[in-house]
Amino acid sequence: MTKSELSQYYYLQREIERHNDRIAELMAKAGYQSPSMSGIPGSGAVSDKVSRYASEIADIMSERRRLIDRSWKELAKIQRYILGISDSLTRQIFDLRYAECKTWQQIANAVGGGNTADNVRMIHNNYLIRH
Numbered sequence: 001m002t003k004s005e006l007s008q009y010y011y012l013q014r015e016i017e018r019h020n021d022r023i024a025e026l027m028a029k030a031g032y033q034s035p036s037m038s039g040i041p042g043s044g045a046v047s048d049k050v051s052r053y054a055s056e057i058a059d060i061m062s063e064r065r066r067l068i069d070r071s072w073k074e075l076a077k078i079q080r081y082i083l084g085i086s087d088s089l090t091r092q093i094f095d096l097r098y099a100e101c102k103t104w105q106q107i108a109n110a111v112g113g114g115n116t117a118d119n120v121r122m123i124h125n126n127y128l129i130r131h
Helices: 003-032 049-083 088-099 104-111 117-130
Strands: none
Touching: 003 049, 003 088, 049 088, 088 104, 088 117, 104 117
16 A cells, blocks of 8 residues: 555545534524515515525535545555554554554654654655565
8 A cells, every 4th residue: 555545544534624614614604694584575585595505514514424435445445454564563653643643743652662753754664665
C-alpha cells in the first residue's frame, strides 16, 4: 500500500468534518429564519428560507453519508494492511497514524520507549520503502 492510499482515510475524515461544520452552520441559519409574508392575499410574496436551507442540508447530509461509507471501507483496507505488519512497534505506528489519524508527536508519546516524532516517522518511512 502506498502512503497516498494509506492517507485516504485521514482526508475523508477531514472532508466529513467540513460537511459537519457546514450542516451546523446551515441549521443555525435555518433556526433563525422564519417565513415572512406580505400580508396581502394572493401576492405570492412568501419567503421560505427554511425550506431552502433544509434542501441544502439534505444534500450535504447525503454526500456526508456517502463519504462515511467510503471511509469505513478505506479504514477496513488500512486495518487489513496494518495487521500484515509483523513488527509490533511498526504496526502500532501505522495504526496510530492511519487508523487514529495521530500526529508524529502524538505517536511518539503513545509508543513511548524514548521514541521521538522524527524516530517514529523514520521507522514508518523505512517500512514503506522496504515494502
